[in-house]
Amino acid sequence: TTSPAPTTSPAPTTPPSSGMTCSIISGSPYSSTSTIPLITSSTSILKVSLTSDAQASFLARWGPEPSYNADACASPAAVALQADYGGLSDGVGLYSNSASCSWILAPAGASSVTLVFTQLDMEYGYDYVYVDECSDASCSSSTQLASLTGSTMPGPLVSSTGYMRVRMSTDYSVRREGFKAIYAGSTRVYDCSWGGTGAIDSLQGMIRHAAANSQTSTTCSWSIAPAGTSSVSFMFHQFDLNAAVSSQVSILACAAGGQSPPPPPSPSPPSPPPPSTCSSYSAVPGSPFTGYSLPTPFTASSPVQLTFTSDASITYQGFLARWGPEPSYNADACASPAAVALQADYGGLSDGVGLYSNSASCSWILAPAGASSVTLVFTQLDMEYGYDYVYVDECSDASCSSSTQLASLTGSTMPGPLVSSTGYMRVRMSTDYSVR
Template identity: 25%
Template sequence: MKVLSVIILLFLSIYQGYADDVDRSVASRVAINFWKTHESLFLSNKSEDPIITDQYIHNINGKTIYYIFEINSCGFVIVSAENTTIPVLGYSFSNLFPHCSLPENIDGWIKSYEQQILYAKSYGLKQHLVIKDYWDRFIIPEHHQELYVSEGDLVQPLLFSSWHQGYPYNLHCPDGPGGQAYAGCVAIAMAQVMYYYRYPENGQGSHSYESTTYGTISADFQNTTYRWNEMVNCIYHYNNDALAELVFHCGVSVDMNYSVNGSGAYTQDCADALIDYFKYSSNIQYIMKTNPSINFTDSLKHSLDKGYPILYRGGSFPGHSFVCDGYQGDDYFHFNFGWGGSWDGYFYIDNITPGGINLSSQQAAIINIVPGQDYPVYCQYIDTLRAIAGTFEDGSGHQDYMENADCYWLIAPDEPDIISIMLSFDSFMTEEEHDWLTIYDGPTIGDPLLGRFSGSSLPGTLSSSGNSILVHFQSDGQQNAKGWFISFIGTKGPFCNAGTTFSSTEGWINDGSGPYDYTNQTECLWYIDPYDPAFDSIMAIELTFLSFDTEPDFDFVTIYDGPGMEYPILGSYSGQELPPFTLSGSNKILIRFSTDEANTRPGWQLKYNCVFPEYCNDTTFLTAPEGCFSDGSGLKKYHNNAQCYWWIEPPFADSITLTFTHFELEYGYDRLKVYDPTTQPITLLGDFTSTQIPPPVTSPGGIMLIWFNSDESITKDGWEAYYSTSNLSVKENEIEMFIELFPNPAQRNMNIFFTGHDEGQFKCNIYSTGGQLVFSKTAWYTTGKNLISADISAIPTGLYIIQVVTKNHVCQRKFIIKNR
């Protein structure tokens, strides 16, 4: 079957005049080998055998553009589907890349890759020797060692923040018809750079401008004290007025065009705004990638080497702005896109195709962003922090802390009902055994000690027994270091809600504690009840844990196979071992998290995906003299990203006529093509995309090939057709075979029922979705009804393909093995 599928693809590529130069198997090999050769720079625990836990194929008009591979459920690698470009477009070892509904600034960046790849495909560019060498290094085993990179080629991301443009970061932005305006990617990028420096304490001057929607928009920078210690890396549970005020002021400083549909401004205006309103050094420089007088890449690296984050412009619109805060090698730079950490990663910034389309004009950067001469402030004798959540550091910013420091921070929120204060360390580096950070469980040095730290090991989360904490930092007179950065939050109870419902078809769920430990006496429920109008049916739900750390034998995550606790338990987990992949037997799941009254841990995070019925897959072979078939969706809508074939070859047929009885596809994007594969080259008989029923199509060669392809969005009711043959002399027994599987989903045994029209030996094969043979059984069948049982108890939980092969027929079906 696989051989014939390859032949079919070859036929199509000959006719269409192009080929997807990089198929999925090659691209996945590139992704895995790239991960192996780079992970030691980013991950403390190197994986022995990284695996692909999810994948996405991006197509445009039937052409595969790139693949996104999720690795080990924690990162991604984007691989080009065109071998005349560089192989790896982007990657991350700590973030995922949701492929649906890309925000504008990220979409603009990815579209620059699309344009270059489409250009290469359309103009038949030849593979440059340098590009061939790149691909060979990831594909040919003996070349892999050449790709291992050293620590010297790397600047890890400088920013701790993961902010985004929506609620509650936009709380100070104009509010009007349609609700609160978005903050704008330029403002978020600019504010995150300022938060990195925690500068200035006060701005200078003021600014106003007119908006056709919101009237006069103003900010008084000079009379505003920016409350850096009240700002947070990411907003959890409590709105943050100090952070929202900073974001709004950044927007005003660049004349943000506010809108509820997306706010925009020009990246280059940030340079003057930082100097004029926020006291930053006049050495700030806006550079274009096309400027021949500078080395753009070297300028970026030079700025990042000194610890200066960069405001970056990318994409076709000047306002597509984000932060560049790290790099690896010469061409991959780390982008914080300003959407809560999603999509952040390292991306290739040069032209991906030598000799191809040049999109350098779309890129520019603001480098040498440095505060004024009164920076850094360094720590004072004592500082009292009254916010319910915030951050604080040793006072040195991105520089080393000062000698002979002796400073205190009292965390005592002006909030009632505070049960505990939690501290989470984002960075820590002091002169070992000489410079110390001491933390007390109360407001004085006479209170019990929570911890005393020195050196470079990152401390774990600390929790007070009451509503205040005292922190003391003391350094000696020599060998200073980078210092430390701490987040804090006051807790009033569990971080998670008593009951939360998730209705999207994929998503992430966690205990709600973010960078902190969860709280004692937690009792929370999450209902997964997915719905999406683009999909008509959901078979099951997959759960994959990304992290897991609870108090062993006391704090439990329990998963129920249904919407309530009266349904069967799929699993109950406690401790530090990552729970196994979980597959439900229904289309709803309940997750319960319960903790006791003592001892907490970092908690857990998982992602879920829906399993949809696969209406068609790969190639279906039809050998009966006549018959009806369809896209497989029945009364439902077909799925996105479908690519299916039907090979019709009845014995002794002189010609085949295809007649459609129903036809409804997304016009211009989803297509059905009919071929006569007996000619050289293959002959296209019909190309249909509409809601009109096509006319009958006849293949005079006695064989017909149908190809159905849908893109990544918008589905319709699909199609049904009837085929007949002429001048047919066929044996009575040569008709199509159908099989039934039950139960499905199965646990330990799978029953296979089919009607035999002859007798003989048959083979039953079970394959993983990756194509690996996991089970095979040979038995005899007879004329009439046959019932065969297969012991599948040794096969892991998951989605599988069962194939039944007889003398004259091959039939495939998908089935699920659920938790035992």
């Protein structure tokens, strides 16, 4: 669902600076259907530019996390939210059974309302979040935009009337983490279909471009410079550009007044290994390895030399291996109501020895000091299929204030390696009331 440009667009309040010095953000420009992590510039200005000659759509937001209104789950009546930008949630921790919560989003003066979900974890097929387009602030008549259950995140949802209702309904058993969502009225949503170049000094907002507006060549550029800030955080919630026709979004960190922004940090490359003192090698059993079957773990005398070769055609997923003794497996999260932080640069985690508990809720935050990414490999997975789950999320920071789900795991099918490119990851285990 797309909405027309608002009758009164959010006009930029400051002219773009012609004296800005900019440097490209690591990973930019972005094209195709890239997965893009949270972007935080080390400067006070972020320049976002779209060039497209055909189909293109994206939606992103900038600024700090809003306050999440959870009042509706403590009120028999719908809670009205009239600010032009804000958040809503069922609250902290697992949601209640037999809950009925309702919010009416009615930003003053808005001709449309845009809603993006930052978390969704509902008992599949039993507990739901509904999103409706309303005719007025009392939602006297409505059209359903979405019916959400499970943990599959929807794309941005738009009400073209300027009014929207969000409802959460849960049954009498089994609880999950619930949802978080952020909304913006049309006065906080900047649309690239308007074209041109502008500057924005709002602390928070959204930028979008819809495929319906992208049939012809489009170029737009926004300089985001929130007043009184020294950095800008930027996150995509929808990204689908056709790379074959030269569509891309570029993001640059900029400094005003001719000051050069600091270059983006990059991890130092590992030191090269010292020359081997081994005069001859013998192949371990089964080597060389090829195909798609996992080699059997082996133990060999030190040193071990690993060599990878490939030909000039056809590429596959490759390999990932680990060496060394088994780490200690941290199981503290299943005995703690709060998430357990693991900050060592290498380690293990587990629900504990033996069968896991019923109605368990365990959470670990993996935040290795100084790491720019976190890689997770499973060595065991045995969950009651369709009822008990392990979730893996990429987090924006060490508190996981915002996250993107990397995997939702149930049953005994082992996933491949999972990587968080932010340096922070959350692992959560949730079980129901029976079967271990």
